[in-house]
Amino acid sequence: MTTSASNAPAAVPAEPAATGVRQTLLVLGASGDLTGRLLLPGLGRLMATGAVPGLRLIGSGMDSWDDERWRRRVADSFETAGATGPAESAVIRETRYVPADVTREEDLRSLLSRCTGPLVIFFALPPLVTARSAAALARVGVPPGTRLMLEKPFGVDRISARSLNELLATLVPEDQVHRIDHFLGKSTVLNLLGLRFANRIFEPVLNSSHVACVDIVFDETLGLEGRAGYYDGAGALVDMVQSHLLQVLALLTMDPPPTLQAQELRGRKSQVLRATKLWRDDPAQASRRARYTAGEIDGRRLPNYADEPGVDPGRGTETLAELVVTVDTWRWAGVPFRLRSGKAVDAVRKEAVITFKQPTRVPDGLTGYERPDRLRIGFGPDRLGLDLNINGPGDPFELDRVKLTADFGPGDLPAYGEVLRGAFDGDPTLSVRADVAEECWRIVEPVLAAWKAGTVPLQEYQAGSAGPADSLIGPVLGCPR
Numbered sequence: 338m339t340t341s342a343s344n345a346p347a348a349v350p351a352e353p354a355a356t357g358v359r360q361t362l363l364v365l366g367a368s369g370d371l372t373g374r375l376l377l378p379g380l381g382r383l384m385a386t387g388a389v390p391g392l393r394l395i396g397s398g399m400d401s402w403d404d405e406r407w408r409r410r411v412a413d414s415f416e417t418a419g420a421t422g423p424a425e426s427a428v429i430r431e432t433r434y435v436p437a438d439v440t441r442e443e444d445l446r447s448l449l450s451r452c453t454g455p456l457v458i459f460f461a462l463p464p465l466v467t468a469r470s471a472a473a474l475a476r477v478g479v480p481p482g483t484r485l486m487l488e489k490p491f492g493v494d495r496i497s498a499r500s501l502n503e504l505l506a507t508l509v510p511e512d513q514v515h516r517i518d519h520f521l522g523k524s525t526v527l528n529l530l531g532l533r534f535a536n537r538i539f540e541p542v543l544n545s546s547h548v549a550c551v552d553i554v555f556d557e558t559l560g561l562e563g564r565a566g567y568y569d570g571a572g573a574l575v576d577m578v579q580s581h582l583l584q585v586l587a588l589l590t591m592d593p594p595p596t597l598q599a600q601e602l603r604g605r606k607s608q609v610l611r612a613t614k615l616w617r618d619d620p621a622q623a624s625r626r627a628r629y630t631a632g633e634i635d636g637r638r639l640p641n642y643a644d645e646p647g648v649d650p651g652r653g654t655e656t657l658a659e660l661v662v663t664v665d666t667w668r669w670a671g672v673p674f675r676l677r678s679g680k681a682v683d684a685v686r687k688e689a690v691i692t693f694k695q696p697t698r699v700p701d702g703l704t705g706y707e708r709p710d711r712l713r714i715g716f717g718p719d720r721l722g723l724d725l726n727i728n729g730p731g732d733p734f735e736l737d738r739v740k741l742t743a744d745f746g747p748g749d750l751p752a753y754g755e756v757l758r759g760a761f762d763g764d765p766t767l768s769v770r771a772d773v774a775e776e777c778w779r780i781v782e783p784v785l786a787a788w789k790a791g792t793v794p795l796q797e798y799q800a801g802s803a804g805p806a807d808s809l810i811g812p813v814l815g816c817p818r
């Protein structure tokens with residue numbers, strides 16, 4: 338096998354799956370939670386579409402599993418995903434598990450010697466292990482054309498993200514690095530592109546002349562779900578806001594790209610993230626954090642977060658984070674964007690809500706005006722909604738509120754399947770570019786520092802409640818309720 342450990346990797350185009358060449362997916366961290374929960378089901382569904390014919394799969398991890406144990410994991414995940422066709426069965430039959438310490442050069446060398454054909458390496462590892470593994474890999478070198486997939490969080494802060502970017506740049510060209518944000522593979526998130534750029538009616542009003550405020554919310558009824566090992570170190574801000582919700586913000590606020598090619602789309606996203614700042618440049622006014630106490634949701638009893646197995650109560654990890662930012666561009670300056678995500682709240686709420694300004698004048702005689710119109714973009718269930726004021730039934734001069742709603746099913750591929758397809762096709766459009774990964778840390782860093790310094794108190798909310806009282810966005814920020 339030819340490998341390259343030079344400092345300036347040549348841009349070798351990845352072999353797309355369509356050519357029929359058998360690709361290899363090497364999973365580092367194969368015995369971990371992420372591989373079983375998200376990567377393998379996504380892979381199974383992708384395989385079921387026929388997109389990766391003849392895939393060779395190799396799993397590697399610190400656990401001393403044997404092939405049989407690994408095959409069972411792959412088979413179970415594929416079955417859960419409804420991926421039970423001949424191509425998937427062939428993968429299960431042929432796949433191998435190699436116990437290895439992927440931060441050691443000799444282990445990586447031995448792993449690479451088992452890989453044939455175009456190669457995708459998936460780092461399903463915690464950020465610090467990813468960094469050490471990538472450093473070892475940089476010394477070993479990878480075959481030309483290799484694509485690297487890296488899970489979030491990408492680094493643990495801006496400096497570590499930059500070092501990792503610099504390291505990766507010595508291994509493969511930027512277009513072969515797929516920093517994963519699975520929200521970019523969600524059909525409803527991608528629907529922002531069609532909604533904004535394939536209709537005439539929305540784009541002209543998506544700016545500070547017409548929009549009062551925007552809420553991007555991802556609230557879940559799920560609690561920790563046994564993920565303390567990862568989540569207690571991350572918290573809601575890093576787990577959801579620094580990553581996924583900032584990507585949604587970028588897609589919602591970017592200027593129309595001339596094409597959806599990787600360079601154009603990612604360039605547009607980068608522009609708006611560079612212009613994104615904390616509200617009033619003040620982390621204390623622009624952020625809020627809270628964590629759940631014991632409570633009940635849909636008949637399920639949840640313990641106090643601090644008493645969950647594996648949690649370090651002294652760490653003060655938040656399970657709900659709220660951030661208000663502005664996007665200081667001609668189009669958006671002055672509009673508050675609230676990004677919020679909470680676990681163990683009373684109801685699932687996954688949507689971006691655009692609240693428009695009041696009409697310049699509601700004519701005298703038209704009574705009952707209460708609230709401005711709103712556009713709601715649901716991220717699960719997949720839904721679009723418009724809340725409007727109309728002359729409904731009854732008094733013809735009295736306003737009524739009407740909600741127009743369109744529900745549509747999710748895309749055929751789960752988000753992980755979609756981002757994997759990008760890597761197998763050698764198309765980085767849906768992955769996070771190096772500068773964007775650093776920019777997202779730049780935005781949240783002052784908040785993390787303020788929280789560490791205790792400037793923003795850690796509030797509490799009961800599991801199964803709506804979260805802490807009051808919101809950071811409201812009349813104060815010119816955002817009508």
Ligand SMILES: O=C1O[C@H](COP(=O)(O)O)[C@@H](O)[C@H](O)[C@H]1O
Nearest residue numbers: 519557559568576577581717752
């Ligand atoms: O990445 C993550 O996302 C999930 C929410 O995304 P979904 O696609 O499962 O709806 C979140 O629950 C998890 O904490 C976070 O790590």
